[in-house]
Amino acid sequence: MTQTPHSAADSELSQFRVKGEIPVPALINWLSAAAVPILAFFAWRSSQHGDNLNASVLLVFSGLLALNLLVFLGFRHKTLQRRGFISLITVLFTYLAVHAVEDGSAIIWLFAYPPIIFYISEARVGVFACAGGWLAVLFLFSPAGEWLFGSPYSSSFRISLVIVLAFEMVTCYILDQSRRRSKLGLLKLAAEFEYAAKHDALTGLANRREGLTQLEGEYQRYLRNGRPFSVLLMDIDLFKTVNDQHGHQVGDELIILVARTLASGCRKMDTIARWGGEEFLVLLPETTLAEASASAERMRAAVATQSVQTESGKTMGVTISTGVASIRGSESIDRLLQRADEALYAAKSRGRDQVCIEAKAAR
Numbered sequence: 001m002t003q004t005p006h007s008a009a010d011s012e013l014s015q016f017r018v019k020g021e022i023p024v025p026a027l028i029n030w031l032s033a034a035a036v037p038i039l040a041f042f043a044w045r046s047s048q049h050g051d052n053l054n055a056s057v058l059l060v061f062s063g064l065l066a067l068n069l070l071v072f073l074g075f076r077h078k079t080l081q082r083r084g085f086i087s088l089i090t091v092l093f094t095y096l097a098v099h100a101v102e103d104g105s106a107i108i109w110l111f112a113y114p115p116i117i118f119y120i121s122e123a124r125v126g127v128f129a130c131a132g133g134w135l136a137v138l139f140l141f142s143p144a145g146e147w148l149f150g151s152p153y154s155s156s157f158r159i160s161l162v163i164v165l166a167f168e169m170v171t172c173y174i175l176d177q178s179r180r181r182s183k184l185g186l187l188k189l190a191a192e193f194e195y196a197a198k199h200d201a202l203t204g205l206a207n208r209r210e211g212l213t214q215l216e217g218e219y220q221r222y223l224r225n226g227r228p229f230s231v232l233l234m235d236i237d238l239f240k241t242v243n244d245q246h247g248h249q250v251g252d253e254l255i256i257l258v259a260r261t262l263a264s265g266c267r268k269m270d271t272i273a274r275w276g277g278e279e280f281l282v283l284l285p286e287t288t289l290a291e292a293s294a295s296a297e298r299m300r301a302a303v304a305t306q307s308v309q310t311e312s313g314k315t316m317g318v319t320i321s322t323g324v325a326s327i328r329g330s331e332s333i334d335r336l337l338q339r340a341d342e343a344l345y346a347a348k349s350r351g352r353d354q355v356c357i358e359a360k361a362a363r
């Protein structure tokens with residue numbers, strides 16, 4: 001069954017990739033590959049300035065990001081890669097800000113955090129991480145933060161950074177929401193297209209193409225496991241007369257009524273397809289000829305109890321004729337359908353409102 005877009009959870013939406021969009025694992029790989037030499041460069045600069053502790057910490061981050069990249073390349077575990085990357089950059093950015101790396105100027109790398117986090121994770125993770133990060137910066141810049149960490153940031157820099165960071169985070173959130181909305185729209189459109197491609201617009205049943213697809217799938221299963229399946233080919237009797245006497249609208253109502261009756265008489269595993277104008281194909285997986293003819297007979301009887309109201313207020317009954325056939329040996333799908341069609345033809349020629357099994361009368 002096609003998933004409806006409305007039920008798509010945020011996480012599923014994050015995994016749904018529009019053609020041309022950069023895949024999250026590829027983006028993380030690229031960012032990691034870029035971050036490893038950048039961190040190594042800053043580690044080298046720190047060691048030049050005699051700050052060996054900072055050089056070691058940056059080298060450790062560089063190594064961990066490289067490790068996360070290699071683990072992904074080895075195991076292809078996307079969730080592990082994403083979580084590892086988010087944890088590492090969150091701790092790294094916190095370290096850059098708190099430790100005031102490069103005389104505090106390294107804190108500007110914090111601006112890389114919001115777009116990355118919104119792109120690679122679910123919306124609520126992005127909001128949580130950004131709000132938490134912003135509050136942490138606010139605390140770092142407060143008198144309490146200054147007393148605790150002794151950071152060197154000037155007051156004008158603090159004000160600017162807090163405001164610009166908030167502006168960037170809100171902008172990233174808005175852009176991310178817009179991206180997610182358009183993805184949702186595409187997901188909805190794709191589901192609608194998929195539904196339209198597989199279903200008949202009038203009855204909501206599978207259309208002929210989908211019926212054939214299901215039939216082919218069942219045929220392949222039969223070739224593998226040898227369990228027989230059956231088909232019922234059904235046709236509304238004297239339908240042309242209904243159209244001619246009462247108009248196409250009543251004819252359409254009758255088709256819908258028969259479709260509903262057939263659907264309510266089938267198992268979940270069965271497929272009912274609108275095969276032609278007033279013709280239906282029922283595919284009964286793992287069903288013998290005897291079981292199929294019993295089902296066909298039940299459906300025939302159920303349809304015969306139905307009626308529609310004509311424009312003159314009279315009730316009009318409806319009957320169907322059915323041809324039944326079961327797969328045999330290594331015959332083709334075409335041959336099976338041909339035998340069902342011959343049985344249907346026999347049911348028509350023997351007076352309609354009856355079920356015929358492979359050219360033999362069943363009633």
Ligand SMILES: Nc1nc2c(ncn2[C@@H]2O[C@H](COP(=O)(O)OP(=O)(O)OP(=O)(O)O)[C@@H](O)[C@H]2O)c(=O)[nH]1
Nearest residue numbers: 235236237238239240241243248251252277278348
């Ligand atoms: N209202 C309506 N009529 C349709 C639709 N599709 C096909 N038809 C009509 O269905 C009729 C089929 O009639 P026939 O194939 O001649 O057979 P019949 O009158 O049912 O006679 P038997 O099959 O011999 O019982 C034609 O008049 C088509 O125009 C549809 O979607 N809606």
